[in-house]
Amino acid sequence: MYRALKPIIIKEFRQIRRDPTSLGMLLLLPAALIVLTGYALNFDVKHVPMVIFDQNKSPESRALLEKFKHSEYFRYVRDVDGYTDIEEDFLHGRAKAAVVIPVTFAHDLISGRDTHVQILVDGADANTAGQAVGNATRLVLDYSTRMVADFFRRMGREVYVPIDFRPRVWYNPDLVSSQYLVPGLIGFILVLTAVISTSLTVVREKERGTMEQIMVSPLRPVQVVLGKTIPYLLISLVAATVILILGYFLFGIQVKGSMLLLYAGIVTIIIGALGQGLLISTVTDSQQVAFMISVFSSLLPSFLLSGFVFPVSNMPVVLQVLSNLAVNKFFLIVVRSVMLKGAGLSAVWPQFVYMIIFAFATLGISMRRMSKRSV
Amino acid sequence: MIAGGNRKIGEGSWWSVIFEIIRKEFYQIRQDRRMLGVSIAAPILQVLLLGYAATTDIKYSTLVVCDMDRSEQSRAFLKEFTNTSYFVQRYSVVLPDEMDPYIQDAKANIGLVIPPGFGRHLLARQSAQVQVVLDGTDANTANVLLNYANQIVATYSQSVLIRTMKTAPSVRVGRIIPEPRIWFNPDLLSQNFMVPGVVALVLMIITMTLTSLGIVKEKELGTLEQLMVTPIKPYQLILGKLLPFTIIGFADMVIVLTIAHFWFQVPMLGSLPLLFALSGLFILTTLGLGLFISTIAKSQQQAMLIAQFFFFMPFLFLSGFTFPIANMPVLIQYVSYVIPLRYFLEIVRGIFLKGAGLGELWPQAAALLLIGVSIITLSVARFRKRLE
Numbered sequence: 001m002y003r004a005l006k007p008i009i010i011k012e013f014r015q016i017r018r019d020p021t022s023l024g025m026l027l028l029l030p031a032a033l034i035v036l037t038g039y040a041l042n043f044d045v046k047h048v049p050m051v052i053f054d055q056n057k058s059p060e061s062r063a064l065l066e067k068f069k070h071s072e073y074f075r076y077v078r079d080v081d082g083y084t085d086i087e088e089d090f091l092h093g094r095a096k097a098a099v100v101i102p103v104t105f106a107h108d109l110i111s112g113r114d115t116h117v118q119i120l121v122d123g124a125d126a127n128t129a130g131q132a133v134g135n136a137t138r139l140v141l142d143y144s145t146r147m148v149a150d151f152f153r154r155m156g157r158e159v160y161v162p163i164d165f166r167p168r169v170w171y172n173p174d175l176v177s178s179q180y181l182v183p184g185l186i187g188f189i190l191v192l193t194a195v196i197s198t199s200l201t202v203v204r205e206k207e208r209g210t211m212e213q214i215m216v217s218p219l220r221p222v223q224v225v226l227g228k229t230i231p232y233l234l235i236s237l238v239a240a241t242v243i244l245i246l247g248y249f250l251f252g253i254q255v256k257g258s259m260l261l262l263y264a265g266i267v268t269i270i271i272g273a274l275g276q277g278l279l280i281s282t283v284t285d286s287q288q289v290a291f292m293i294s295v296f297s298s299l300l301p302s303f304l305l306s307g308f309v310f311p312v313s314n315m316p317v318v319l320q321v322l323s324n325l326a327v328n329k330f331f332l333i334v335v336r337s338v339m340l341k342g343a344g345l346s347a348v349w350p351q352f353v354y355m356i357i358f359a360f361a362t363l364g365i366s367m368r369r370m371s372k373r374s375v
Numbered sequence: 376m377i378a379g380g381n382r383k384i385g386e387g388s389w390w391s392v393i394f395e396i397i398r399k400e401f402y403q404i405r406q407d408r409r410m411l412g413v414s415i416a417a418p419i420l421q422v423l424l425l426g427y428a429a430t431t432d433i434k435y436s437t438l439v440v441c442d443m444d445r446s447e448q449s450r451a452f453l454k455e456f457t458n459t460s461y462f463v464q465r466y467s468v469v470l471p472d473e474m475d476p477y478i479q480d481a482k483a484n485i486g487l488v489i490p491p492g493f494g495r496h497l498l499a500r501q502s503a504q505v506q507v508v509l510d511g512t513d514a515n516t517a518n519v520l521l522n523y524a525n526q527i528v529a530t531y532s533q534s535v536l537i538r539t540m541k542t543a544p545s546v547r548v549g550r551i552i553p554e555p556r557i558w559f560n561p562d563l564l565s566q567n568f569m570v571p572g573v574v575a576l577v578l579m580i581i582t583m584t585l586t587s588l589g590i591v592k593e594k595e596l597g598t599l600e601q602l603m604v605t606p607i608k609p610y611q612l613i614l615g616k617l618l619p620f621t622i623i624g625f626a627d628m629v630i631v632l633t634i635a636h637f638w639f640q641v642p643m644l645g646s647l648p649l650l651f652a653l654s655g656l657f658i659l660t661t662l663g664l665g666l667f668i669s670t671i672a673k674s675q676q677q678a679m680l681i682a683q684f685f686f687f688m689p690f691l692f693l694s695g696f697t698f699p700i701a702n703m704p705v706l707i708q709y710v711s712y713v714i715p716l717r718y719f720l721e722i723v724r725g726i727f728l729k730g731a732g733l734g735e736l737w738p739q740a741a742a743l744l745l746i747g748v749s750i751i752t753l754s755v756a757r758f759r760k761r762l763e
Contacts, residue, residue, distance in 0.1 A: 022677055029684040036689065040707045041698045043515035048701070064551065090558060091735045093721065112547030116554045123560035124728045125568050127515070128699050133555040134522030140553035141529035148533060151548050152540045162535040163452075164502040165528045167521055170478065172511035180514050196683055200676045287675040288588045289409045295580055296417045299687060304428040304573075309697050311516060313481075319427045340512050341479075 004219060008227025012201075016231060023235070026197060030189045030239040031246055037185055038251050042177035045131035050074040050097040051089050053082070058106035064117070067143055068099055073135040086120060096122045097132050109147075171340050178251050183339045184308045186243050187331040190236055190266065191273040191302050197232050198277030199294040202370075203284050221370040225363060229274045236270045256342030265338065265348075268355045269331040273298070275362030276327065282369040301326040308332060327358045392607055396615025404619060414585065418577045418627045422570070422634050429569035429697070436520055437465040439474050439483035446494030452505070455531050456487065461523045471506075478510050485509045485520050500539050559728050570639045571723040572696045574631045578654070579661050579690065579716055582624040583682055586665025590616060591678045594669070609759045617662050624658045625651075635727075644730030653722050653736070656743040660715035663750035670757040690716045718742045 016023050050068065054061050069076045077095050080086055089095035100118035102108075108115035119136040123129040149159040172179045205211040214224060244262075247253040255262055277294060284290040304310060305319070306328040312320055323329050330351040337343035345352070404411055438456065442449050456462045465483055468474050477483040486508035496503035507524055511517045537548055560567050593599040602612060632650070635641045664686060672678035692698065693707060694716035700708055711717050718739040725731035725739075733740065 019674065019677065021673070022680055025677075025680045025684055029680075033684070033688060036707070037692050040703045041692060042702050043518070043698065045699070046702065087558075091725075091729055091731055093725075093735075109549045109551070111549070113549045114552055115549055116552050119553055119555045121555065121557050123557035124724055125699065126560060126565035127568075129557055129560070130519060131522065133557070134519070134526065137526050137553045137555060138522065138529060140551055141526065141533065144551040145529060145533045145536065148536055148548055148550060152536075155542075155546075157540055157542075159536075159540070160500055161502050161532065162497060162539070163528050163532040164504045165507070165525065165532075166504060167507045167509070167524065169509055169511035169517060169521070172514055172517070177514045180512055192683065192688075196679060197676075200679065204676065285409065286407060286592075287679075288584070288592060289407070289413055291588060291675070291679045292410075292413045292417060292581075292584055295584065295683070295687070296413075296421055299580075299683070299691075300421055300425055300576070303691060304425045310429055311513060314430050316427050319424065322424065323428070336512055 004223050005227050005230075008219070008224060009230050012228055012231045016235075026193055026235050027239055027242070030193065031242045033189060034182065034185055034243050034246050035250060038178050038182050038247070041181050043127065043131075045128050045135070046072050047075040048073060048097050048128065048132045048135075049077050049095045050099065051077050051080045051086060051095045053080050053086060053098060053100045055103045056101045056105040060106040060109055061101045064140070064143055065099065065101070067139055068136075071135070071139055073132070073139070090122045096125075096128065097136065099136070179253060179340060180336070181309075182247050182251055182253055183335045184332050186240060186247075186266075187269060187306070187328045187335055188302050188308055189243065190240055190270055191328045191331075192298055193239060194232060194236050194270050194273035195277040195280070195294045195298040196291075197235075198229065198274050199280040199284075199290045200287055201228050202278065202281035202366075203287055203290045206285065207287060215370075221367040224370060225278060225367050229271070229278065229363075232274055233267070233270055236274075237266065240266045240270075253339065255339050257338035257344065261345055261348075262335065262338045265331060265334040265352070265355075268352060268359065269327065269334075272327045272355050272359040272362065275359050275366065278366040279362045279369075282366045302328040305329070306332055324354075327355060330354045330358075389611070392611050393615045393618070396607070396612060397618050400616060400619040404623075414581055414623055414627065415630070418581060418631050419634065421577050422573050422631045423638070425573045426566065426570045426635070426639050429573060430565045435461060435463050436484035437482070438462045439466040439468060439477040439486045440464055441468045441471050441474055441486070441488045443469075443471075443491045444489050444493035448494030448497050448503075449489045452489065452493070452531060453487070455527050456524075459523070459527065461520075474508060478508055481510065484516070485524065497535060497539070566639055567641050567728055568724065569697075570635045570641050571727050572720055574628075574635050575657070575716060575719050575723050576691070576696065577631060578624060578628055578658070579719075580687060581627055582620055582658055582661040583665040583668070583686065585620045585623065586617065586662050587668035587672065587678045587682055588675055589620070590666065590669035591672050591675050595674060610755060613666065613755055613758060617666070620662060620665075621658055624662075625655075628654050628658075641727055643727055645726035645732065649733060649736075650723070650726045653719070653726075653740055653743070656740060656747060657715060657719040657722075659747035660743055660750060663747055663754060664715075666754040666758070667750055670754050690714055693717075695720055712742075713746065715743055715746050718746075 052065055052068070054065060068074050074097060077089070080089070080098070086095070086098045089098075098120040100120065102116060105115050105117075117140055119133060119140070121129045121132050152159050202211065205214065244255070276298065280290050280293050280297070284293060302308060305323045306312075306326040307323070308328070312323050312329065315323065334348045334351045337348050440453060442453065453464070457464050462485070466477055468477075471488050474486040474488070478486050488506040488508070490504050490506070493503045493505070505528065507521075509517050509520055533550060537550070590599070593602070628651075636643050668678050668681050668686070672681055693700070693703070693711045694714050695711070696716070700711050700717070703711070721739050722736050725736055
C-alpha cells in the first residue's frame with residue numbers, strides 16, 4: 001500500500017515544486033494575511049466623527065460638550081447651525097454622530113428640571129451605530145450623575161455612589177478583538193488554502209487527459225486520493241505553525257490549552273477541507289467551475305456562516321442548521337476554546353466527531369466517484 | 376472551439392470583428408452549461424443565505440442571576456434589567472460559583488451577582504456592590520452587552536441618588552436625559568447594511584473569476600496563440616472577451632439587487648438608474664482586475680491563488696464590508712484607498728439606505744473610474760507586450 005503511495009506523493013510534490021510561485025503563495029500568504037488582518041480588523045468603535053449643534057451656547061452646555069470632545073469614542077468635526085447641516089454631513093460621510101443641545105438646556109438645569117440631549121447617529125452601519133449610541137448615552141449619564149452629586153454636595157450633604165458596578169470579563173478581559181479574530185483566522189485561512197489547492201488537482205488532470213492515465217494504472221482510488229492529499233496536508237501544517245508563531249509574537253495570543261489537542265484539531269480540519277476540495281474536483285469538469293464552486297462553498301461560508309465574524313447564535317434557526325455545512329464552524333469552536341479558554345477534549349469532542357465524519361464523508365464520496373470512472 | 380462555426384475571424388469591419396469574438400465567447404459559455412449555471416445560480420444562493428448570516432444584531436441576551444440579597448431593593452434592581460428588550464432572565468442560582476458553568480458553556484451570555492446586604496446598604500445611603508460576569512471571547516458582543524448593562528446601572532444609580540438624598544419635596548434637581556435617535560436605519564437592522572455589501576461582493580467574485588480564468592484557460596490550451604496570429608487587434612480581442620462577462624455581470628446584478636430589495640426588504644431610497652450606472656463603473660474595475668490577473672498568471676491554479684489571496688481576501692477584510700475602515704491603523708487605511716470594493720460599498724449603501732445622489736457620491740464614482748481606467752490600460756499594455 002505505502003509503496004504504491006510513494007510515487008504519487010513524489011509526483012504531486014514535484015508538480016508543486018515546479019510551480020514555486022504557487023508554493024510560495026500557499027506558505028507565505030497565510031502569514032502575510034494574519035499580520036495584515038490581525039492589525040487591521042477590529043470592531044472597536046472609537047473616534048466616531050461627530051458634529052455638535054449647540055442651540056444653548058451656555059457655560060453649562062459647553063461643559064457637557066467638552067466631555068464629548070475629549071472622549072476617545074468620538075472625534076469632534078465641527079459646530080453646525082441646524083439639522084440640515086447634520087443631514088448633509090451624514091450623507092457625505094463627514095460625520096456619523098451628532099449631539100443636539102436644546103435652547104432651554106441651562107435654564108432647565110438651573111431651575112431644577114430634567115433636560116434632554118439628543119444624540120443622532122447614522123444607523124447605516126448598525127454595529128457602529130449601536131455602539132456609538134451606547135457610548136454617548138453612558139457619557140451623558142455619567143456627566144448627569146456627577147452633576148446631581150455636585151448639587152447635593154453644594155447643599156452640604158455627603159454624597160455616595162449608590163451602585164458600585166463591577167464588571168468582570170472572562171478569557172479576554174481587555175475585550176481585544178484580535179484575541180477573538182486571530183484564532184478564527186487560522187481556521188479561515190487553512191480551510192481556504194486546503195479547498196482551493198485540492199479542488200483543482202483532479203479536475204486539472206481531467207482537463208489535460210492525464211487522469212485517464214492514472215486510472216488505467218494499477219493504483220487503487222484510495223491510493224490516488226491519499227497521494228493527492230498528503231502533500232497539501234503537510235504544506236497546510238507548515239502554514240498553520242507559521243500562523244501560530246506569528247500570533248504569539250505579534251499579538252501575544254497564547255495557547256492556553258493543550259498544544260496536542262490544537263494540532264489534532266488542525267489536522268482534522270485540514271483533512272476535512274482537503275476532502276471538500278477533492279469532492280469539488282471530482283464532480284466538476286473544468287477548473288473554472290471548480291474554482292467558482294470552491295469560492296462559493298469555502299470563502300464566503302467560512303467568512304460569514306461559520307461564526308468567524310458573525311455569531312451563529314444570532315442567525316435565524318434555518319441558517320443555524322445550514323451553518324453545519326460550513327465545517328469551519330466546528331473548528332472555530334475548537335480553536336477558540338483550546339486557545340483562549342484552555343478547554344480540554346471533554347469540552348470539544350462533539351466538534352471533533354463532526355469534523356471526522358465530514359472528512360470521511362467527503363473523502364469517501366470522492367473515492368467512490370473516482371472508482372466509478374475507472375470502471 | 377475557436378469560432379462558433381466555420382466563419383473566419385478577423386475579416387470584416389471593426390465592429391463585426393468584435394461581434395464575432397463575442398459570438399464565439401457566448402458559444403463557448405453556452406457549451407459549458409455548468410459554468411453558466413454556476414454564474415447565475417451561485418449569486419442567488421449566496422445572497423439568500425449570506426444575507427441572513429451577516430448579522431451583528433444581538434437580539435436578546437440570556438441572563439443568569441444570583442440574587443443573594445433577596446430584598447425588595449434587589450428585586451427592583453433586577454427588574455431594571457429584565458424590563459429592557461436586551462436581557463431575558465433564563466436561570467437563577469444560589470451561589471456565585473454555580474454561575475460559572477452557565478457562562479463557560481455559553482448557556483447564558485451574562486451573569487449578575489447581587490451580594491447580600493444590597494438593600495441594606497442602599498437604605499443606609501452606602502454604596503452597594505453589583506457584579507457582572509461575561510464571556511469576553513467575542514469582544515464585540517461582550518462590548519455591546521457591557522454597554523447595555525452600564526446604561527441600566529447608571530440610570531438606576533442616578534435615580535436612587537436623587538431619591539435618597541432629597542431632604543424635602545421642594546428640593547428639585549434636574550438630570551440630563553440622553554435621547555438617542557437613529558437616522559437612515561432606525562431599527563438598526565444590520566441586514567440593511569450587510570445585504571448591499573453581500574451584493575457587491577458576489578458581483579465582484581463572479582466577474583473577476585470569469586475574466587481571469589477564462590483568459591488563462593485559453594493560454595493553457597494554446598488557443599490564445601491561435602487567435603493572436605489572426606489579424607484581430609489585441610484591443611478588439613480584449614473588448615470581445617470582456618463584453619460577454621460584462622453582460623453576465625449585469626444580469627447577476629439585476630438578480631441580486633431584486634433579491635436584496637424584494638426579499639430582504641432593504642429600503643431603496645435613492646435612484647436605481649444611478650445605482651446601475653455606478654455598478655457599471657465597478658464592473659469595469661473588476662473586469663480590469665480579472666484581466667490583470669490573467670496577464671500575470673501562468674496557469675489557472677496560479678490565477679486562482681492570486682485572485683483568492685491578493686484580491687478576494689484583502690478586499691473582504693479591508694473594504695469596510697464588515698470591519699469599519701475608520702478603526703484601522705492609518706497605514707492600512709491608505710491601502711484601502713486602492714480597493715475598488717471600498718468605494719462601491721459606499722455607493723451601494725449610500726444609494727440604498729440614505730438616498731444619496733451623484734452630488735454626494737461623485738468622489739467615489741471618480742475613484743472607481745480612475746482605478747478602472749488605469750488597471751485596464753495597464754493590463755492591455757501587458758497583454759500586448761506578451762503577444763508581441
